[in-house]
Amino acid sequence: MASVQALKKIWMDGKLVDWDDAKIHVLTHGLHYACAVFEGIRCNETVARSAIFRLEEHIDRFLNSAKIYRMNLGYSKRELVDACIETVRANRVTSCYLRPIAFTSYGAMGLNPLKNKISVAIPLWEWGPYLGxxxxxxxxxxxxxxxxxxxxxxxxxxxxxxxxxxxxxxxxxxxxxxxxxxxxxxxxxxxxxxxxxxxxxxxxxxxxxxxxxxxxxxxxxxxxxxxxxxxxxxxxxxxxxxxxxxxxxxxxxxxxxxxxxxxxxxxxxxxxxxxxxxxxxxxxxxxxxxxxxxxxxxxxxxxxxx
Ligand SMILES: Cc1ncc(COP(=O)(O)O)c(C=O)c1O
CATH class of the missing domain: 3.20.10.10 (D-amino Acid Aminotransferase, subunit A, domain 2)
Structure with a gap:
């Protein structure tokens, strides 16, 4: 499978940052203990403008995943929906795969994730059908x-x-x-x-x-x-x-x-x-x-x- 091609912007903790600046520390808690929940969403070309498919349902599932893991994302459903739209627009792509992800950030190490701040990011990339x-x-x-x-x-x-x-x-x-x-x-x-x-x-x-x-x-x-x-x-x-x-x-x-x-x-x-x-x-x-x-x-x- 080909590597991801860089695009322009990634939404990170409330703002759009340049693709190459969307970085995290190697001691990010979620990287070590898998305390991260995410979504996979597609935006496709349509006869008129591009459109994200069942975005609200994806964000509902994202929030439910977070709830199960006692994560407070700090953003409402509306804010996350808008952030997805904003990120697609900022990258000027007609079709893409969005990957909202929330994870326990850099801070305390150890198995208790409740001490760490939750980061939320929305990267996206162009991706053909997964199995070809x-x-x-x-x-x-x-x-x-x-x-x-x-x-x-x-x-x-x-x-x-x-x-x-x-x-x-x-x-x-x-x-x-x-x-x-x-x-x-x-x-x-x-x-x-x-x-x-x-x-x-x-x-x-x-x-x-x-x-x-x-x-x-x-x-x-x-x-x-x-x-x-x-x-x-x-x-x-x-x-x-x-x-x-x-x-x-x-x-x-x-x-x-x-x-x-x-x-x-x-x-x-x-x-x-x-x-x-x-x-x-x-x-x-x-x-x-x-x-x-x-x-x-x-x-x-x-x-x-x-
Ligand atoms: C384990 C698993 N099952 C099923 C699905 C299909 O879910 P969806 O149709 O919401 O993409 C996915 C993809 O997210 C998955 O990772």
Missing amino acids: EEALSKGVRCMVSSWARIDSRSLPPQAKCSANYANSALAKMEAISAGYDEAIMLNAIGLVAEGPGENIFRVKDGILSTPPASSGILRGITRDTIIQFSRDLKITFYRNDFTREELFTSDELFFSGTAVGVNPIREVDGRQIGDGGYPLAKKLQRLYDGAIHGRLKRYSGWLTKV
């Missing part, structure tokens, strides 16, 4: 990870905390080293949870399903978008658990996420999924693409124009 453009049409090859997904007895999966991504990175590295594109993670009781940075959907006999929040997943905003589409398209949909073997016998599987979009899965542990076509995944992918690029009036309420 080709993966969106051809689908990805996955392995079921030997690493179990974190569960809420140890780390709250519904808080988008940096700590969770050490678990994700172990699964991702394992999959890449074994020659696959991506991992699928089971939870502590062996049921399917999600990908390292994506939710997962299954299609079987015309029924769409995805694991419930209680399976130990991040409640994806793209997942919620797909659920909304399934209602609008009158597709039978359930939030239900499925097993590893039900992955293999699916008619279709796909990932959903802000970074990845709607990405079909073509193989799991050497078994081809379905007949190699992805009719429903592709239909939902087209709808998602239409919604994020402002081509579908019905979903224009999800767009914040920049």
Whole structure:
């Protein structure tokens, strides 16, 4: 994956600073103890101006992640929404990936994070589809990870905390080293949870399903978008658990996420999924693409124009 290309400005603790000045100390508390919560949000070109997709829902999740970790960000939802818009404008980009992040700053060391000031930053960069453009049409090859997904007895999966991504990175590295594109993670009781940075959907006999929040997943905003589409398209949909073997016998599987979009899965542990076509995944992918690029009036309420 190519390195991030520098842009112009980053929002840091209430003001825009030059890209190269957005620096932190090596003793930043959050770097050592993973006390950091973040978001991943996309701004896309639309027929009129660029627009950020479901910005308010992302900021709600950001604030909820912070609340779970007893972090007081010191900014209201409105201020954070405005800061995201301001940062996109300042960088004069038409499409980008925004990464609001809040972390315990430089100050005291040791495991008690409550002593340290919380810093909030909003960097952004230009980023293509996470698993690549080709993966969106051809689908990805996955392995079921030997690493179990974190569960809420140890780390709250519904808080988008940096700590969770050490678990994700172990699964991702394992999959890449074994020659696959991506991992699928089971939870502590062996049921399917999600990908390292994506939710997962299954299609079987015309029924769409995805694991419930209680399976130990991040409640994806793209997942919620797909659920909304399934209602609008009158597709039978359930939030239900499925097993590893039900992955293999699916008619279709796909990932959903802000970074990845709607990405079909073509193989799991050497078994081809379905007949190699992805009719429903592709239909939902087209709808998602239409919604994020402002081509579908019905979903224009999800767009914040920049
Ligand atoms: C672990 C995990 N699951 C699911 C998702 C998908 O969430 P969203 O659709 O809100 O991007 C992400 C991405 O943020 C993630 O990191």
